[in-house]
Amino acid sequence: MKEFHVHTTSRRTFLAFTGLSALAAAGCGTASGSGVRNTGKLRYQGWAGQVTPAELAAELGYLEDVKLDWVGNTISGPQDIQSAASGQIDFGGAFNGAIVKLASRDAPVRAVISYYGSDEAAYSGYYVTEDSPVRTPRDLIGRKVGMNTLGAHSEAMLDIYLREHGLSRAEAQKVERIVVPPVNTEQTLRRGQIDVAVLGGILRDKALETGGVRKLFSDFDLRGAFSAGTYVLTERFIRQNPETVRTFVTGVGRALDWSRATPRDEVVARMTEVVRRRKRNESTDALRYWRSYGVSAPGGRIDERELSVWSDWLTERGDIERGSVDLKKLWTNEFNGGAGAARKG
Structure with missing residues (x-):
């Protein structure tokens, strides 16, 4: 999901500090815990003010x-999947490149369904101020993003x-990448502390409403519609709970399809009802700007190219x-009943 400022709980803080310390344990079965059990409950982390595809699937009864x-x-997507890998939650979601990187450290995870992406309505844009001298890729050398x-x-x-606009690796490394909390990104740009701001969702739309910024490019401009992130579970959890996983994955896929086929106002109204009912002391303002989850494939099914492109990128970076x-x-589409023929990874 696109990332907004949230109020986090002590549980989330605990998860963040625990990190990958329990990965090896999560991947190991035990004599008493290796059998099929098909739990009826899935632990997860949410995003304040948002309704994730999993939460929408639950709301719709899927x-x-x-x-x-x-x-x-x-x-943080990387924190979310690390927590899933270490067994502190049952599923987590992140950018596919983060999943590839986690797997390279022998984390026993498997991607089972796409849950966010980019399309004409849901995309991340790279914005500069209206009077910025930055107009071409080469203008970014020595600038802060x-x-x-x-x-x-x-x-x-x-x-x-x-890369696609001809900058060498050495030149690209001169473009400074700065971590800025999402809620502060727009103001950091307007104050001149950075030269380019990456904005998506409500943060992008609010900045455009205010005016004075222009788009340099977007991920949709670069790649068209594509699924960008997947939900992962551990191999052990999948092995022990195959029917639970099948119900979960198929349900999320149905929810993604429902969100595409249903008028936007109806989707937003349903999401707003969910946020209000769960009483987590969060604002519903962001939902007014919801346009799409951006998942391009029916049922959220995974295409291996959505992972291989990032594997290549991470390899090139070292x-x-x-x-x-x-x-x-x-990855696997085996558990996606809405994705056509099964595909075992």
Whole structure:
């Protein structure tokens, strides 16, 4: 999901500090815990002021008897999937490049369904002030680009933009990438503390309403419509709970399809009702700007190219070793009843 400022709970803080310390344990079965059990509850982290595809699936009744157990909020996809990998939550979602990078460290995770992406309505734009001298990719050399996190979606798109417009690796490295909290990004740009701001969703639309900014490029401009992030579960959880996973994945896919086929106002009204009913002391303002989840494939099914492009990018950067990730084992459509023929990773 696009990342907004949120109020987090002590549980989320605990998850963030725990990180990857329990990854090895999460991947190991035990004599007493290796059998099929098909839990009826899935622990997860949410995003304040938003309704995730999983939450929408639950609202629509598509998860059947599987219940979601909210343990707190996050503003970080990499943190979310690390928590899933270490077994502190049951599923998490992040940019596909972050999933590839996590897998390169032998995290026992598997991607099961796409849950966000970019299209004409849902995209991340790279904005400068109206009077900025930055107008071409080469103008970015020596400039600062503010984004929510490094090594993820925003930085990947920046690298692709620079490369496709002829900048060498050495020149691209002279474009400074700065981490800025999403809620502060627009003001940081207007104050001249950064030269380019990566904005999406409500933050993008509010900045455009205020005026005085112009788009340099967007991820949709670069790649067209594409699915960008997936939900992951551990291999152990999948092995122990295959029917739960099937119900969950198929339900999320149905919710994604429903959100595309239903008039936007109706989707927003349903989401607003969800946020108000759950009473988490959060604003519904962001929902007024919701346009799309951006997932391009019917049922949220995964295409291996959505992972391989980031594997190549991470390898080129030297972030992972070539061949360190077996992509065919990293993803599966096997549990997606709405994705047509099964595809085992």
